Amino acid sequence: MSGLVLKLGPHERVLINGAVVENGDKRSRLAIMTPNANILRLRDAIHPQEANTPVKRVCYVAQLVLTGDATAEDTRQQLLRGIEQLSQVLTDHDSRTQLNMATKAVLDDQHYQVLKALRALLPREERLFAAAAAAREGEAS
Numbered sequence: 001m002s003g004l005v006l007k008l009g010p011h012e013r014v015l016i017n018g019a020v021v022e023n024g025d026k027r028s029r030l031a032i033m034t035p036n037a038n039i040l041r042l043r044d045a046i047h048p049q050e051a052n053t054p055v056k057r058v059c060y061v062a063q064l065v066l067t068g069d070a071t072a073e074d075t076r077q078q079l080l081r082g083i084e085q086l087s088q089v090l091t092d093h094d095s096r097t098q099l100n101m102a103t104k105a106v107l108d109d110q111h112y113q114v115l116k117a118l119r120a121l122l123p124r125e126e127r128l129f130a131a132a133a134a135a136r137e138g139e140a141s
Contacts, residue, residue, distance in 0.1 A: 003031055003032050003033045003034075003035075004031070004032040004037070004039060004112070005029055005030070005031050005032075006029065006030045006031075006032065006039070006041075007027070007028075007029050008023040008027065008028050008029070008030065009023065009027055010023060010024070010025050010026060010027060011023060011024075011025070012041070012042075012043065013041075013042040013043075014030075014039065014040065014041050014042060015038075015039070015040040015041075015042060015045075015066070015067060016032070016037060016038070016039055017037055017038050017068070018038070018067070018068045020042070036109070036110075038065065038066045038067070038068060038111070038112075039066065039112055040063060040066040040067060040112075040115075044115075044119070045063065045067075046059055046060045046063055048060070053125055053129070054082075054085065054086060054089070054125070055086060055118060055121045055122055055125045056122070056125075057082065058079065058082035058083060058086065058118055059115055059118045059119060059122075061075050061078055061079055061082065062075070062079060062106075062111050062114040062115045062118065063111075063115060065111040066111050066112060066115065072109045072111065076106060079102075079106045079114065080103065080106055083099055083102050083103050083106070083118075086099060086121070087099045089128075090121060090124065090125075092124075094124075095121060095124060098117045098118070098120045098121050099117070099121075101113070101117040102114050102117035102118050105117060
């Protein structure tokens with residue numbers, strides 16, 4: 001079987017090409033056979049007010065394409081610029097791998113893959129912000 005396979009929990013919602021689909025009472029698997037379908041798990045969605053860090057802001061832009069609120073053409077330069085800015089800060093090997101995957105996905109118009117690659121950076125970003133806050137706190141005392 002090819003295509004994207006979604007494993008959904010009970011009552012989990014997913015946005016598929018602009019339509020919200022809700023799973024029933026049991027776990028299920030959906031095979032999305034249409035190439036380039038725009039898919040977004042609503043549990044993974046970033047709300048505009050939550051796009052308050054550099055990685056989340058770039059994720060949000062990719063998400064706009066998946067929700068149909070922006071086109072790939074309209075966001076391509078913004079995404080590439082955002083990924084480039086992140087690469088100036090996230091210089092470790094694992095981050096670079098994710099950023100390279102995100103860049104390739106942008107160029108291939110695979111926005112689900114862009115979002116997937118960038119979301120992998122969220123825990124790292126959170127740790128960096130926590131370390132910076134701890135360092136500022138240590139300097140203040």
